Amino acid sequence: MTLLGMPLMLELLSTRYAYATFAVILAVGLYIMIASPNLVKKVIGLNLFQSAIFLFFVATAYMHGGSVPVIPTEGGAVGEYASPLPHVIVLTAIVVGVSLTAVGLALIVRLYSLYGTLNEETIREVINE
Numbered sequence: 001m002t003l004l005g006m007p008l009m010l011e012l013l014s015t016r017y018a019y020a021t022f023a024v025i026l027a028v029g030l031y032i033m034i035a036s037p038n039l040v041k042k043v044i045g046l047n048l049f050q051s052a053i054f055l056f057f058v059a060t061a062y063m064h065g066g067s068v069p070v071i072p073t074e075g076g077a078v079g080e081y082a083s084p085l086p087h088v089i090v091l092t093a094i095v096v097g098v099s100l101t102a103v104g105l106a107l108i109v110r111l112y113s114l115y116g117t118l119n120e121e122t123i124r125e126v127i128n129e
Contacts, residue, residue: 018055018058018059018062019056019059021055022052022055022056022059023052025048025049025051025052025055026048026049026052026053026056028045028048029045029046029047029048029049029050029051029052030045030049031045032044032045032048033045033046033049037119037120037121038118038119038120039108039111039118039119039120040105040108040118042120043101043104043105043108046100046101046104047097047101050093050097053093054090054093054094057086057087057089057090057093058086058087058090060086061082061083061085061086061087062082063080063082063083065079065080066079066080066081066082067079067080067081067082068081068082069081069082069083069084111123
């Protein structure tokens with residue numbers, strides 16, 4: 001092992017690339033939500049953030065050597081089965097995320113028709129006057 005365990009980190013990144021991808025997408029989505037004054041970009045950042053969470057749930061549900069969680073009719077339960085619960089939660093979260101995006105974009109359209117801008121700071125200035 002060298003300084004900061006670089007070989008270990010490289011080995012982890014090469015075998016657990018889903019977690020590294022999760023971290024990058026999460027960070028980018030969070031940065032877009034915080035740094036951008038444009039409301040549509042904030043919704044895009046929120047969608048990236050949600051997608052990263054979905055990836056994390058699916059990556060943690062993966063089981064090496066696990067089989068489909070259906071017990072065969074001719075025999076008993078043999079081996080390890082992967083839990084379908086995280087996938088069901090992700091499917092439900094996708095539906096909620098699409099609904100959240102639709103409502104957010106509808107509100108943004110309404111704000112644009114009222115104030116003529118999508119800039120959060122300009123809308124705040126108009127409201128406070």
